[in-house]
Amino acid sequence: MPERTIGADLDATVAAHADRDALVEMASGRRWTYAQLRHDVDELARGFLAMGVQPGDRVGIWAPSCAEWTLTQYATAKIGAVLVTVNPAYRTHELQYVLAQAGASVLVCTQSFKGSDYPQMVAEVRDELPELREVVVIGTPSWDALVAGARSVDADELARVGDGLAPDDPINIQYTSGTTGFPKGATLSHRNILGNGWFVGEGCRYTHEDRICIPVPFYHCFGMVMGNLAATSHGACMVIPAPAFDPALTLAAVAAERCTSLYGVPTMFIAEWALPDRESYDLSTLRTGIMAGSPCPAELMRQVLDAGISDMTICYGMTETSPVSTQTSPDDPFEAKVGTVGRVGPHLEVKVVDPTTGETVPRGEPGELCTKGYSVMLGYWREPQKSAEAIRDGWMHTGDLAVMDDEGFVRITGRIKDVVIRGGENIYPREIEEFLYTHPDVLDAQVIGVPDERYGEELMAWVRLREGAEPMTAQSLRDFCTGRLAHYKIPRFVHVVDDFPMTVTGKVRKVEMREAAAQILRRDRA
Known part of the structure; x- marks a missing residue:
């Protein structure tokens, strides 16, 4: 040493x-x-x-x-x-x-x-x-x-x-x-x-x-x-x-x-x-x-x-x-x-x-x-x-x-938490969710990683809007984030929902969200 x-x-x-x-x-x-x-x-x-x-x-x-x-x-x-x-x-x-x-x-x-x-x-x-x-x-x-x-x-x-x-x-x-x-x-x-x-x-x-x-x-x-x-x-x-x-x-x-x-x-x-x-x-x-x-x-x-x-x-x-x-x-x-x-x-x-x-x-x-x-x-x-x-x-x-393995080689198989790795940058959704709550029209927000060929993963925000709010697009949310969040933390995709999938104990099911997101993106690209 x-x-x-x-x-x-x-x-x-x-x-x-x-x-x-x-x-x-x-x-x-x-x-x-x-x-x-x-x-x-x-x-x-x-x-x-x-x-x-x-x-x-x-x-x-x-x-x-x-x-x-x-x-x-x-x-x-x-x-x-x-x-x-x-x-x-x-x-x-x-x-x-x-x-x-x-x-x-x-x-x-x-x-x-x-x-x-x-x-x-x-x-x-x-x-x-x-x-x-x-x-x-x-x-x-x-x-x-x-x-x-x-x-x-x-x-x-x-x-x-x-x-x-x-x-x-x-x-x-x-x-x-x-x-x-x-x-x-x-x-x-x-x-x-x-x-x-x-x-x-x-x-x-x-x-x-x-x-x-x-x-x-x-x-x-x-x-x-x-x-x-x-x-x-x-x-x-x-x-x-x-x-x-x-x-x-x-x-x-x-x-x-x-x-x-x-x-x-x-x-x-x-x-x-x-x-x-x-x-x-x-x-x-x-x-x-x-x-x-x-x-x-x-x-x-x-x-x-x-x-x-x-x-x-x-x-x-x-x-x-x-x-x-x-x-x-x-x-x-x-x-x-x-x-x-x-x-x-x-x-x-x-x-x-x-x-x-x-x-x-x-x-x-x-x-x-x-x-x-x-x-x-x-x-x-x-x-x-x-x-x-x-x-x-x-x-x-x-x-x-x-x-x-028996020779001491380590293989990483996944992540316990929901960290998203975009192009080598570790991104924790909770940080972005906390920021999205500052948007005047956002009632609740959940951020997940979705597969991306170039970066490995990209960010997708699921948002619940306040009653009477104007419709939200991916671009309008990105405009809100630009200049206030690092570029790699700004969600590329936005999905507006009335409710999130939840467990019986009230926890958001991000696994289910990721599965649904994959279907949504496939449909949009078709």
């Missing part, structure tokens, strides 16, 4: 690989060696200290993948500030909640992304965030002022702060959609995410010669842990192909930077392999990578292997476990790479239990997957009761149904 802080780990890597490439941002053409990366990270860290940020303070970051995101990640780690990662798809409703719940005193944000004015959205909710003291906008004078503040704090002061940090200190809060209507802040330590980045990198057999193309978002553990921390803990190079996923720009980055590793959820790989000119990209340097987020189709894995990416791995986990618990090995048989999510990682334990009794079930029998070890989060930020419900005797209860 790398029993040290993220800042100390970066310093050790710089000492060994100062002149090697550390970071490449394709959109701007900017590049950093490890020595240059540490210079800019330390300068930004001193700027945060000059701003008054102290160890334990929460600093939010709300931006797409960019070099400043990475610099902020490591600068806050250097001074022990807790980085609050905000999904760039969030809108005012969600932004206000997570910044308030985390108690963020500083927010770093982008100027604009996909047509949205981020400072304007911050301004709309600023009065409801009394703890938010500073807003720093990347690429503006406020960012320049933050960096310039470093002149008032010397290197000795930064070192003194760093020496006072410990591996088990909280360093990151990642918000996961909650079943209670609001996201929960999984609180992660240096040890959690540095250890996970290190071992995932070991699983990919990284060395300082590797160059990792990271098209997955930094706000998620996939990007900032499995991508950035796996790279810096091994002296490898981080390549940012674009601010948001673009299949052509991703393959162009692989070719131009001679990348050896490529990340993505299956839908990303499907989009890349579907490019009509894919053969024109030189992917010959690719050796390994990670596919995660949802099951890998067998045909897709065959295409990846046929392209020469012989060491592609599959990972499984959740934000609350930093995130990876299991990973396939390059040496595993093909059947394991497409039918399982691998075996348990180093210094971790997994077990499959009866969801009702909590007793461990025999190999080959289904049950709830639980995991234990260094990767389990410290808890949900400011929510001790929810933390105690999720972590029992050190075991994180994932809510996923799984089967473990």
Whole structure:
């Protein structure tokens, strides 16, 4: 285990690989060696200290993948500030909640992304965030002022702060959609995410010669842990192909930077392999990578292997476990790479239990997957009761149904709760239902997942309207949600009903709703 802080780990890597490439941002053409990366990270860290940020303070970051995101990640780690990662798809409703719940005193944000004015959205909710003291906008004078503040704090002061940090200190809060209507802040330590980045990198057999193309978002553990921390803990190079996923720009980055590793959820790989000119990209340097987020189709894995990416791995986990618990090995048989999510990682334990009794079930029998070890989060930020419900005797209860075979390979067979996985994004219907209740015409709402060829699942809202309400269409409901919910949480389909199918005890039968929805969609497409 790398029993040290993220800042100390970066310093050790710089000492060994100062002149090697550390970071490449394709959109701007900017590049950093490890020595240059540490210079800019330390300068930004001193700027945060000059701003008054102290160890334990929460600093939010709300931006797409960019070099400043990475610099902020490591600068806050250097001074022990807790980085609050905000999904760039969030809108005012969600932004206000997570910044308030985390108690963020500083927010770093982008100027604009996909047509949205981020400072304007911050301004709309600023009065409801009394703890938010500073807003720093990347690429503006406020960012320049933050960096310039470093002149008032010397290197000795930064070192003194760093020496006072410990591996088990909280360093990151990642918000996961909650079943209670609001996201929960999984609180992660240096040890959690540095250890996970290190071992995932070991699983990919990284060395300082590797160059990792990271098209997955930094706000998620996939990007900032499995991508950035796996790279810096091994002296490898981080390549940012674009601010948001673009299949052509991703393959162009692989070719131009001679990348050896490529990340993505299956839908990303499907989009890349579907490019009509894919053969024109030189992917010959690719050796390994990670596919995660949802099951890998067998045909897709065959295409990846046929392209020469012989060491592609599959990972499984959740934000609350930093995130990876299991990973396939390059040496595993093909059947394991497409039918399982691998075996348990180093210094971790997994077990499959009866969801009702909590007793461990025999190999080959289904049950709830639980995991234990260094990767389990410290808890949900400011929510001790929810933390105690999720972590029992050190075991994180994932809510996923799984089967473990005699060789230790784990196969995910379903989900205990009604989480919808759309293109690798975990979406909890309860959160969206709570928001739909704010619509003046909605009496009640239920959200389910329906099959979709492109994303795996799409969202469908069943709504009961108030008496006298105007007729509702899918478009009118989407218009209500746009700008207030992340795009991937906005239901694609809407079905207006008088009543929901219920059990005799008064619970909504979502299984029956999903069956009916499939028939409705087939009829509408006919």
